[in-house]
Amino acid sequence: MTDLITVADLRKTFRAEGRSVAAADGVSFSIARGETLALVGESGSGKSTTARLILRLVRPDGGHISYDGSDVLSLAGQDLKAFRRRAQMVFQDPYASLDPKLTVGQIIAEPLIIHRLASGRRKERVAELLDLVGLEADVAKRRPKAFSGGQRQRIGIARALAVEPEFLALDEPVSALDMSVQADLLNLLDRLQRRFGLTYLFISHDIGVVRHVADRVAVMQAGALVEIGAAEEVLSAPRHPYTQGLMASVPKVPDTRPPGIGIWAQAVSKSESRAADR
Ligand SMILES: Nc1ncnc2c1ncn2[C@@H]1O[C@H](COP(=O)(O)OP(=O)(O)OP(=O)(O)O)[C@@H](O)[C@H]1O
Ligand SMILES: [Mg+2]
Numbered sequence: 001m002t003d004l005i006t007v008a009d010l011r012k013t014f015r016a017e018g019r020s021v022a023a024a025d026g027v028s029f030s031i032a033r034g035e036t037l038a039l040v041g042e043s044g045s046g047k048s049t050t051a052r053l054i055l056r057l058v059r060p061d062g063g064h065i066s067y068d069g070s071d072v073l074s075l076a077g078q079d080l081k082a083f084r085r086r087a088q089m090v091f092q093d094p095y096a097s098l099d100p101k102l103t104v105g106q107i108i109a110e111p112l113i114i115h116r117l118a119s120g121r122r123k124e125r126v127a128e129l130l131d132l133v134g135l136e137a138d139v140a141k142r143r144p145k146a147f148s149g150g151q152r153q154r155i156g157i158a159r160a161l162a163v164e165p166e167f168l169a170l171d172e173p174v175s176a177l178d179m180s181v182q183a184d185l186l187n188l189l190d191r192l193q194r195r196f197g198l199t200y201l202f203i204s205h206d207i208g209v210v211r212h213v214a215d216r217v218a219v220m221q222a223g224a225l226v227e228i229g230a231a232e233e234v235l236s237a238p239r240h241p242y243t244q245g246l247m248a249s250v251p252k253v254p255d256t257r258p259p260g261i262g263i264w265a266q267a268v269s270k271s272e273s274r275a276a277d278r
Helices: 047-054 077-086 104-114 122-132 137-141 149-161 179-196 207-213 231-236 241-248 270-277
Strands: 003-016 019-032 036-040 062-067 087-090 167-171 199-203 216-221 224-230
Touching: 003 047, 003 199, 019 047, 019 062, 019 199, 019 224, 036 047, 036 207, 047 062, 047 087, 047 167, 047 199, 077 087, 087 149, 104 122, 104 137, 104 149, 122 137, 122 149, 149 179, 179 207, 199 207, 207 231, 207 270, 216 231, 216 241, 224 231, 224 241, 231 270
Parallel strands: 036 199, 036 216, 087 167, 167 199
Antiparallel strands: 003 019, 003 062, 216 224
8 A cells, every 4th residue: 555644753832821732743654545544642642733734724843744745735826725625624523513504505515616616516416425424415405403413423524525535634523422323423434435445544532433443553642653553453462651551441342332233242443344344
C-alpha cells in the first residue's frame, strides 16, 4: 500500500491566558491509502489538533504534511480548494455540527454548491447520498431536530461524502451514541470504506471501538506520539508504559456491552472480521 498522508515533525503550541500548551510536539506518522489509523490517548493529548492540522483547519508552527505527494502547507487557491474536497472531517457531536435552521437536504447540498458538483441534479444526488448512509430520501425535507443522534451522524457522514472525498478524519464519530447505535455506525463506516476505498484517521478513546476499526493504532500523550504499530500488536502487547496503562484500564473481554449486538457479540479485530467476509 502506498502512503496517502505523511506528517513529519508537526508542531503546534496554543497560547492562551498566559499559559502555553504543546498540542502537537513533533508528531510524525503516515497513513496508507485505504487503511484506518486509529488515534488514541487521554483527553487533551492533541488528537483533534492533529486532525485539524492535517486538514489545514489549524496552522502548525512547524513540520510538514504531504498528501498524495503534494505539500499541504503550501497549497493555495484552486489547489487548496481541491484538497479541501479530497479530505473531509466528521465530528463527534451530531447535535452541534448540523445547522438547525437548514433542512437535511440543504445541509447535504451545501458542499455540492461550494464545489459546483451535481449541478442540475442536486436533489437526485442528495437522495443518493441519503441512500448510501441508510436513510430514506424524504429525510431531506426535514430539519436535524427531527432525528436521533445516530441518524444525525449518518447525515453528517452523507454531507462529508457529498464531495466524493478519499480521506475522512473521524473525530470520536460514535462517542456520543448508544452502544447499539455505535455498532450500526461502525458497520456503515466499514462498508463505505470498502466501497469507496476510503482512508480514515479515526480518533477514539474507546479501545473496544478501536479494536474493531483499526488497521494500525497511534497513541498520543501530551502532544507527542508515543507508540504506533499494527492494531493487534499495540492493543495486545503495548510497548510504551503509557499505552500499557491505557490498555490496563480497559476490560479484556468487552462483556460490558449488551449481549448479541452485532460486532460486540465477538470481540473481533478488523482483520479478523474482513477475513471472515472473504
Ligand atoms: N484553539 C485552541 N486554543 C487554545 N488551546 C487549545 C485549542 N485547541 C486545543 N487546545 C489545547 O490543546 C491541547 C490538545 O487539545 P486537543 O483538542 O487536540 O486534545 P484531544 O486529544 O482531542 O482531547 P479530547 O479527547 O478531550 O478531545 C489541550 O490542552 C487543549 O486545551
Ligand atoms: Mg478531541
